[in-house]
Amino acid sequence: MTRNKIKNIVFLIFLVVAGYFLYGYMRSNWQKIQHETFHIEPWNFMLSVLASFSAWVIVAYSWKWFLRKLGQQLTFKQSYVATMLPQLGRYVPGKIWAILGTQYYSEKFGATRDTALYASFLNPVCFLLGTAFLGVFYIVWSGQMLLDNWGWVVLAVLTGVFLMVIHPRIFSLLVNLVIRIFHWQPFTVRLSYGNILVLIIFQMVSAIFLGVSFCFFSAAVGGITWGQYPEVALSFVTAAIIGNISVFAPGGIGVRESVLMILLPKSISPGILLVMVFGGRIWATVVQLAAIGIAALINTKLFTGRQPYEDPVSDQ
Secondary structure, X not given: OOHHHHHHHHHHHHHHHHHHHHHHHHHHOHHHHOOOOOOOOHHHHHHHHHHHHHHHHHHHXXXXXXXXXXXXXXXXXXXXXXXXXXXXXXXXXXXXXXXXXXHHHHHHOOOOHHHHHHHHHHHHHHHHHHHHHHHHHHHHHHOHXXXXXXXXXXXXXXXXXXXXXXXXXXXXXXXXXXXXXXXXXXXXXXXXXXXXXXXXXXXXXXXXXXXXXXXXXHHHOOOOOHHHHHHHHHHHHHHHHHHHXXXXXXXXXXXXXXXXXXXXXXXXXXXXXXXXXXXXXXXXXXXXXXXHHHHHHHHHHHOOOOOOOOOOOOOO
16 A cells, blocks of 8 residues: 555544544534624734734745845745745645745745755744744643643743754754655755744744734634633644644644644633634635735746846845
8 A cells, every 4th residue: 555545544534533523522512502693803804814914924034034044045025935835735635845836936036956945844844843842832831730830840941952952963963854754865954053043933923923813813703802812822823733744634634623622712612613713724725825826926927027026125
């Protein structure tokens, strides 16, 4: 049996399990769900879109900054295209398509092939590290009542381990262990300790903005209050990272939703919770497709025979 067939079988099994979990949840809470009332707040919808676009702008700028540190020069618009268009690859089986897409567009805009491939692989590794740290932080923070006074000690230890792991020598070792999965040639991380930390912070901030975007969507459907924003945002980031590392689920479909239903505050009513989780997936997909459409328009405009990117303000 081939690896792809095994992945497809695992994905189908997970969908069945997730579907059964959802069915059980709806069945046990049906009396509450059918009497649920909803209201829509358009301003929060708008803020959700703004937060999402802010996250993708940060991702594009961090890519521009990353390549500049590696000696390659891309404009902001080129970086936006290189990071957004490949996001379509998240919705097809296999996690490699977004990486190869970013490498392809960066090379198309003038980056060398080796540097583009190197950066395209290292960037999502930094994203996984940053969001994983946020996820672990949330799990420890949310369980701090159980840990009593040891909560801050555990967080301090985790922070120390995180700062040690991103040291270039240790980071290179870990990255090369992952590279073996794809049967690629090992390489040395060509960034300083400070640059690795800045790149990871970029990724963490973009993830937080996506979490805030989910909070605004949840508030738009009447699901949460201001006081629940930190917990809901970190719940979303944690669910997203688990979905991202689920190689059998394109775009983390099913995985993110199941984890999110478990992590979100229990004070949220069942009907609102379902709208937040599944409506949020549809909403986020639509907004992301709009952002990808903008990237496609920019990409088309770059190759109409005119001088590209006559934008001296944003490109300086």
